[in-house]
Amino acid sequence: MKNLIGILALAVLLSSCGNSSGGGDKKSKNVSLTAAGATFPLPFYNLAIKNYSSNTGTLLTYGGVGSGGGIRSLTDKVVDFGATDAFLSDDKEAEMPAEIVHIPTCIGAVVIAYSLPGVEDLNLSNENLQDIFLGRITNWNDSKLKETNPGIELPDLAVTVVHRSDGSGTTYIFSDFMSKISSEWERVVGRGKSLKWPVGLGGKGNPGVAGTIKQTAGAIGYIGSEFAFAQKIPVAQVENSAGKYVTPSLESISAAAQGEIPVDTKVMLTCSSDPDAYPISGFTWLILYKEQAYDGRSKVQAEETLKFLSWIIEKDAQALAQQVNYAPLPEKTVAQARKILGSVVFDGQPIVQ
């Protein structure tokens, strides 16, 4: 085993040397960073990491194992930083071996996708959503749906609810929104990464849910916005807290973060008070230990970690986020994230100046 690690280390060393000799001004670094966690922002992280690695020569690997897995990996200290779609509650944070900080990286949303032959425009009020997902509206020609969609010919078709079968941050954001708009939902179902669904079928991952919806006439379900935008799946307009029906778009999702954000950025953006905001939006975070000197980590390792995190919240990386259909962080939030990164220390000394 020791030999194997030695050979691997040598291979990494050699390959990084090879890179640097070609690049000229690029410094040869033997630092490699590992991270693991949420799958919701995976397309963004993959693109960002690919860009970052080719520009700086730092080797970075990200494992999309799910938020729960990311938190576990950070607890076990096998990664430099983790990623999660739902912030850690104060109780959960107290269970971690040391103090951690949350860095928001981008904003995603959950969209309501549907498959109704002949219907291209669909408005859903908060009451509609509650009734559909609690299994009370069972047919598309329900009078309550007709009320919110005047002038649209709704077919006589059974409603099939499709939800995620795997635990997911997408489900968390969706259920958080549902709990905010419906006290009954909060009482009966609640919020979580996976739920006890009153009705419906489960599909695995965004592709599973999207595929099931596409194949079943009369189906409705929720999908991560980045997937829906990339696949051009028809999505419903959802009523926000100002009573407006909002189409999900990068602008309306970004608007959700315009309100007051607490200093530690630990907040759900669902039901934002902004009148133009799409109501089912949420941050996704990277998490790391506030004190970076643990388990004999070198200072270089800590510096490289912080360098990447400082890069991902800034303009260049945020532009990449938009390329893969995530809404960028507003300027105000970036400033807050910078401040949080400034509080991360190595042996008590701040790392980012």
Added chain:
Amino acid sequence: MYSLTSGAIPVFKEFGLRFIVSSEWNPTEGREDYGALPFIVGTVLTSVIAIILCFPLAFSTSLFIGEYYRGTRMASITGTMVDMLAGIPSIVYGLWGFYVLRPMIVAFGWSAQGFSIFTAGVVLAIMIIPYATSITTEIIKMVSNDLKEAAYSLGATRREVIFSVIIPNARSGIFTSYILAFGRALGETMAVTMLIGNSNIVPKGIFQSGNTMASVIANQFGEADGLKLSALVAIGLLLFVITGIINGIGKLIIKKYSV
């Protein structure tokens, strides 16, 4: 085995035996309640459907290859093709079920969306055919020629030879091959996940959606922690125990009937 048991302890401490018989599965934080019954029922139902559907297909194929057309080109081609079924990745079976079988079930009007215990069972049946067929074929081939020739010389027809000589002689071996196939059906994950509908409830009929043990573990493991993680590990342990019990029953039956 040890890690399965130790991982499952917290959930058994919390719920006791209720974990096995309760049909409540609520992973929402703060009101967590875990019962494995929906998954146990789903697993057993899909596997039983699979083995029932698999038996006539696999057994007739075995007789074709091992007895009727034994040693011919036709038999070897059929045998190779059946064996090749075992090499197809389960996700491909899942996709076939999703795009071909599911619309058929909907067209028959058996289920509104086509996601059901039965759909998963049919795909499982096809998946386990090669396991049942190839071993049964070998066992049938192994029945001694002397016995068969003796039967023919007494004026037995082919059907009489099959039912009175081959099957009684190969009984325990044939049974073993179906136990093996059943074990495969119990543990299959990916194809089942794609077709069963993943509703964590005890199904009311075979055309309702449900979930299986292997499928719920694969689905929920990534985001699980705490009690939920323990519940999933406990389901793994139960699956292990069920597979053990079925193998045990199989062994008993073989012992009782073997000559």
